[in-house]
Amino acid sequence: MAPMIDPALFDQLKAKIEEDATVRKELDQIVDELNQHVSFTQGILSRIHSTPRSKYPSLAPQITQGISSTKATISKLSAYASNYPYYKYNHKWTRTLQDAITALLLSSWLGFPSSPSPSSDAVVSEPGNLLTPEQVGSIFAVPINLKDRDSFHLTTEEYLLALVNVVDELSRLAMNSVTLGDTSIAVQIAGFIKDLHAGFQVLNLKNDILRKRVDSIKYAVKKAEDIVYDLSLRNLIPASAKAAEGESAAQ
Amino acid sequence: MSGFKRDFNGNAKKREDRPKPPPKQVAKNQYTPMFEALRDELDEHHDRRERIIKASRDITGLSKKIIFALQRVRKIEPNLPEKIQSEINTRLDDISKLLITIAPEIQGLNRYRYARSLMCLEELVEALTFAHYLKTQTLITPQQLVPIMQELAVRQAAAEDQVMTDVNDSTPAAPTPKPAPLTVDLTEDDYLFGVFDLTGEMMRFATTSTALTGTMTMATGSSSSSEKDEQPRTIVEDMHELGSLLEMLPPSGSRIQWEKKLDVTRQSVRKVERLGYDRTIRGSERPKGWIPDLADQQQPDDE
Numbered sequence: 360m361a362p363m364i365d366p367a368l369f370d371q372l373k374a375k376i377e378e379d380a381t382v383r384k385e386l387d388q389i390v391d392e393l394n395q396h397v398s399f400t401q402g403i404l405s406r407i408h409s410t411p412r413s414k415y416p417s418l419a420p421q422i423t424q425g426i427s428s429t430k431a432t433i434s435k436l437s438a439y440a441s442n443y444p445y446y447k448y449n450h451k452w453t454r455t456l457q458d459a460i461t462a463l464l465l466s467s468w469l470g471f472p473s474s475p476s477p478s479s480d481a482v483v484s485e486p487g488n489l490l491t492p493e494q495v496g497s498i499f500a501v502p503i504n505l506k507d508r509d510s511f512h513l514t515t516e517e518y519l520l521a522l523v524n525v526v527d528e529l530s531r532l533a534m535n536s537v538t539l540g541d542t543s544i545a546v547q548i549a550g551f552i553k554d555l556h557a558g559f560q561v562l563n564l565k566n567d568i569l570r571k572r573v574d575s576i577k578y579a580v581k582k583a584e585d586i587v588y589d590l591s592l593r594n595l596i597p598a599s600a601k602a603a604e605g606e607s608a609a610q
Numbered sequence: 611m612s613g614f615k616r617d618f619n620g621n622a623k624k625r626e627d628r629p630k631p632p633p634k635q636v637a638k639n640q641y642t643p644m645f646e647a648l649r650d651e652l653d654e655h656h657d658r659r660e661r662i663i664k665a666s667r668d669i670t671g672l673s674k675k676i677i678f679a680l681q682r683v684r685k686i687e688p689n690l691p692e693k694i695q696s697e698i699n700t701r702l703d704d705i706s707k708l709l710i711t712i713a714p715e716i717q718g719l720n721r722y723r724y725a726r727s728l729m730c731l732e733e734l735v736e737a738l739t740f741a742h743y744l745k746t747q748t749l750i751t752p753q754q755l756v757p758i759m760q761e762l763a764v765r766q767a768a769a770e771d772q773v774m775t776d777v778n779d780s781t782p783a784a785p786t787p788k789p790a791p792l793t794v795d796l797t798e799d800d801y802l803f804g805v806f807d808l809t810g811e812m813m814r815f816a817t818t819s820t821a822l823t824g825t826m827t828m829a830t831g832s833s834s835s836s837e838k839d840e841q842p843r844t845i846v847e848d849m850h851e852l853g854s855l856l857e858m859l860p861p862s863g864s865r866i867q868w869e870k871k872l873d874v875t876r877q878s879v880r881k882v883e884r885l886g887y888d889r890t891i892r893g894s895e896r897p898k899g900w901i902p903d904l905a906d907q908q909q910p911d912d913e
Contacts, residue, residue: 363848364749364855371752375798376862446722491644504651509719515651557638558645565656 382443383451389439390452393432397455400425400462407469408535412544415469422471426498429459433499437511445509453517460513460521463498464490465528468551473498487547489555492518516569519562523572526552530579533586542590543597549583556580658715662727665708669730672701672708676737677811684819686747698741705734706765713763713792721795731796735804740811747843749808749852752801763793799863806871809852813878816845820885846886853879 403421410418436452467473470484496503496513505512533548556576564570590596679697683690690698716724738758742750856875861868 361746361748363747363843363851365751368749368751369855369858372798372802372859376860379798379862380860444722445719446725449722489641492648505719515648515655519648554639554641558641561642561645562649563653563656569652 382448385439386436386448386451389432389436390455393429393436393452393459394455396425396429396432397459397462400429400466401458404462404465407532409539411539412536412541415471419471420475422466423473423475426463426466426473427475429462430499433459433501437501441510445505445511449514453514456513457517457521457524459499460495460518461524461528463495464521464525468525468529486544487551489551519559519569520572522555523559523576526555526576526579530582533583537586537590542595545583545586545590546596549587552576552580552583658720659724659727662712662715662724665712666728666730669705669708670733672705673730673733673737676701677740680737680740680744681811681814681818683744683815684823686744688745690741690744702762703766706762709762709794710766710791713794716794717792721797725797725799728800731794731800732803732807735796735800736807736811739804739808740815743808743812743848744815747848749805749855752796752798755796755801759796760791760793763791802859802862803867803871805852806856806875809849809856809875809878812845812849812852813881816849816882816885820889825889844886846882849879849882 400422403418403425406418407415433456440448440452463473467488467490468486470486470488472484490498492503492513492515495518499513502510502512503518504515529548530552533545533552536542536544536548556579559573559576562573564573587596676698679694679701680690682694689695716728735755738755739750742748742754853875856872
């Protein structure tokens with residue numbers, strides 16, 4: 360009579376489970392490393408709240424460095440994770456990757472270069488440039504929104520969730536930059552956030568995490584608009600920004 | 611499947627052209643095109659997910675019905691009673707139809723993406739393992755499940771082809787190169803958690819069949835006792851073996867879920883143990899059909 364359990368079965372199952380555990384451990388390590396770089400970048404980026412824009416070039420080198428080491432670790436993660444089903448382990452890094460995208464989007468919008476430029480390393484261009492998912496993918500050198508093969512990539516959700524974080528961070532910056540005496544960027548941020556808010560309204564959201572996060576944008580919009588209101592009430596809006604604001608505020 | 615809506619005149623509305631929610635009135639700006647592209651991505655994902663969940667729910671239901679049917683089996687033998695087998699076949703036909711509809715959606719990348727919406731596969735594994743146990747008194751291996759899943763992938767595809775050719779048989783049956791049928795792959799966790807649930811079904815089976823047939827050794831026993839020298843194995847031994855297998859494995863997937871399942875398995879093993887004990891110590895005293903009340907330990911002997 361055949362035995363109840365095929366004698367080879369235990370070893371076979373055990374080997375599979377152990378392989379899975381090894382992969383998880385390895386991924387944990389890479390994600391830890393990624394986390395360090397992302398936290399570093401975010402930490403430096405948080406100084407924008409206390410640094411006047413004229414001093415931004417002093418932050419640029421470290422931000423650029425943070426992003427490039429983030430990128431290096433993402434390549435490592437991508438190379439390793441691509442050996443395994445993407446969505447089996449995606450939950451391990453998705454939060455960290457979102458934070459990495461947030462940092463990249465924010466620094467780019469503020470005009471920090473994402474890679475050290477050969478000419479001069481203190482370039483901080485004009486703010487206002489939102490990277491598209493494709494651009495984020497090409498800077499991090501990973502594919503986006505893959506469909507035809509099972510490999511590492513950035514997902515649409517990750518980009519959108521990161522963008523929500525950017526909005527939140529910028530609404531905070533609008534306030535702090537006014538404190539630092541820079542009113543024009545506050546006005547610019549208000550316009551940008553309103554545009555993004557309109558953009559998010561285009562999405563058909565289900566009752567999931569993205570919906571929950573996107574719902575918070577309206578508070579950022581309100582915060583930014585309150586700041587603009589305070590400024591305009593006191594005639595503090597610079598003439599150049601006024602024209603721009605007048606445009607986007609026209610309902 | 612579900613109902614359909616009617617328009618003002620009472621004519622059924624087509625569901626196919628389910629309109630996207632009307633475009634919300636939002637100011638267009640430079641970011642709108644990007645968000646529209648992202649919206650389409652998200653819609654595609656949500657729609658697919660919904661289709662999978664619907665099919666999954668139905669497959670779960672059908673698998674449960676198979677399990678109920680199998681619980682009406684009284685002894686382990688190579689061929690299930692005809693009535694039960696034919697009921698199972700109908701259910702499997704239905705499951706096959708459903709699997710064929712979602713199979714293209716859960717290939718490759720998407721297999722794990724929607725793994726959480728595919729709990730039905732665990733249930734299906736449970737039904738298949740249980741059927742396999744009742745026929746052979748062995749635990750099915752993942753390798754043995756592969757051909758079964760492949761068979762499910764083609765089972766109803768053939769029937770559908772038939773319909774298709776009937777509809778447009780005006781066109782000469784050109785030998786259309788048939789794409790290889792897409793199978794739904796089972797993950798290791800589908801298998802493992804299906805096996806965990808199998809212990810519960812074995813416990814239920816052991817309890818009812820022992821009570822109704824009055825023998826513990828319902829395992830093979832009557833049908834294949836050709837090897838007289840060998841004492842047929844009882845379900846108690848099988849449960850012990852299965853229990854230790856699961857105990858010895860390192861936890862896979864969510865640790866909490868694993869522990870929970872393992873705990874249920876332990877209880878099932880205990881219950882069957884107690885059954886075995888009851889049979890051994892006072893089995894002969896009991897009339898056939900007497901159902902032991904396992905909840906009450908202080909059962910007075912029926913005399």
